[in-house]
Amino acid sequence: MSVSLTRRQVVTGIGLFSLGLLAGCDNSVSLSYKYGKDLSDKILGRTFKLKDSEGNLTTLSSFRGLMPMIFFGFTQCPAVCPTALARAVQIKKLMGKDGDTLQVVFITLDPERDTPAVLDAYVKTFDPSFVALHGTLEETAETAKEFGVFYEKIPSGSTYTLSHTATSFVYDTRGRLRVGLSPSLSAQECTEDLKTVMEVC
Amino acid sequence: MNSNAIKTAINVRVQTAVLGLFLLGTALQVSAQTQVDDAWVRATVAGQQATGAFMTVTASSDSKLLSVQTPIAKIVQIHESTMKNDVMSMHPVEFVALPAGTAVTLDPHSYHVMLIDLAGQVKEGDKVPLTLTVENASGEKESITVEAQARALNMPDHSKMH
Numbered sequence: 237m238s239v240s241l242t243r244r245q246v247v248t249g250i251g252l253f254s255l256g257l258l259a260g261c262d263n264s265v266s267l268s269y270k271y272g273k274d275l276s277d278k279i280l281g282r283t284f285k286l287k288d289s290e291g292n293l294t295t296l297s298s299f300r301g302l303m304p305m306i307f308f309g310f311t312q313c314p315a316v317c318p319t320a321l322a323r324a325v326q327i328k329k330l331m332g333k334d335g336d337t338l339q340v341v342f343i344t345l346d347p348e349r350d351t352p353a354v355l356d357a358y359v360k361t362f363d364p365s366f367v368a369l370h371g372t373l374e375e376t377a378e379t380a381k382e383f384g385v386f387y388e389k390i391p392s393g394s395t396y397t398l399s400h401t402a403t404s405f406v407y408d409t410r411g412r413l414r415v416g417l418s419p420s421l422s423a424q425e426c427t428e429d430l431k432t433v434m435e436v437c
Numbered sequence: 438m439n440s441n442a443i444k445t446a447i448n449v450r451v452q453t454a455v456l457g458l459f460l461l462g463t464a465l466q467v468s469a470q471t472q473v474d475d476a477w478v479r480a481t482v483a484g485q486q487a488t489g490a491f492m493t494v495t496a497s498s499d500s501k502l503l504s505v506q507t508p509i510a511k512i513v514q515i516h517e518s519t520m521k522n523d524v525m526s527m528h529p530v531e532f533v534a535l536p537a538g539t540a541v542t543l544d545p546h547s548y549h550v551m552l553i554d555l556a557g558q559v560k561e562g563d564k565v566p567l568t569l570t571v572e573n574a575s576g577e578k579e580s581i582t583v584e585a586q587a588r589a590l591n592m593p594d595h596s597k598m599h
Contacts, residue, residue: 311482311485312485312486312487312488312553313525314479314487314488314489314516314518314545314549314551315489315518315525315545315546315549316518316520316525316545318479318545318590318591318592319545321591322591322592322593323593325591325593326593349486351484353483353484354482354483354484354485357482357483357484357485358482358485358590361482361589361590361591362590362591386524390526390527390528390529392514392516392529392551393512393514393529394512395487395512395553395554397516397527397529397551398527399524399525399526399527400524400525401523401524401525402520402523402524402525403523416523418523419520419523419525420520420523423593
């Protein structure tokens with residue numbers, strides 16, 4: 237008896253959860269972005285489980301109520317990673333008060349060299365609110381695959397560097413993937429598209 | 438017969454040595470052929486093992502930037518980054534071509550110098566000596582040492598700002 241009740245509660249819970257996902261925001265229409273790529277028809281990043289710098293297990297739902305902007309990179313990256321994070325700082329400023337909702341998430345593609353301490357110091361140099369996530373090599377590979385993120389180790393003498401997708405993936409506050417922002421976009425251009433996301437959610 | 442062979446070998450060695458000295462002399466005489474401007478290094482956080490160095494290099498005659506050295510890193514490599522379909526690709530390169538009179542920019546979006554296995558944290562404002570080896574079309578090598586300034590890790594990329 238108690239078992240079936242529990243099951244019913246679970247089912248109800250799932251139902252309400254789905255309703256929240258489907259009906260909470262005006263999601264039936266894909267939004268039109270001036271610069272970014274509409275990703276509302278893609279289901280990405282729903283199942284990743286990684287650790288933050290304190291070792292807390294983190295999933296997409298950890299950011300419920302916030303607008304996660306997820307970027308993949310590595311701290312030894314000379315160019316696109318610091319550029320993307322510096323751009324995210326600018327975007328937060330340009331968004332004004334709404335910028336508090338934007339949660340920048342940096343996922344390392346180089347867990348072998350990016351220790352939690354280095355990762356944490358790295359992202360917090362840009363903004364104390366930024367979060368860095370890491371996993372094992374396998375978890376990293378699975379997460380990248382889930383996002384359709386390409387990355388590849390490039391041997392270079394006695395060491396290596398990485399090639400990787402440099403798109404920033406933005407979700408709305410209900411955890412629905414909305415827009416992909418190219419590294420070629422300016423902070424101003426990104427901000428305009430993020431405001432479009434905020435208008436619906 | 439044998440002694441002739443030895444003499445020949447000695448002659449060759451002497452010739453090589455003389456040629457070596459001559460080349461060294463030439464290298465020393467070639468000065469201010471290549472100009473390096475706006476050299477900077479991106480600051481790091483504690484524990485970060487590598488960072489990038491950037492600059493503008495202008496050679497007076499067709500030359501190649503062969504290598505860079507610095508006391509702050511065990512390994513220095515020249516890499517090229519390219520962006521295609523939002524994928525940033527990174528590759529080590531043998532050299533960077535420096536066409537005569539053309540300012541070649543080593544910036545985060547193209548060629549850049551990677552400083553790997555850093556001796557310690559690079560802090561904003563640090564002066565980082567960089568020694569560039571440049572070779573001209575005649576094979577003459579030139580060494581240029583510049584002091585690069587470490588800029589903040591979180592410095593916005595001005596080329597992207599409108």
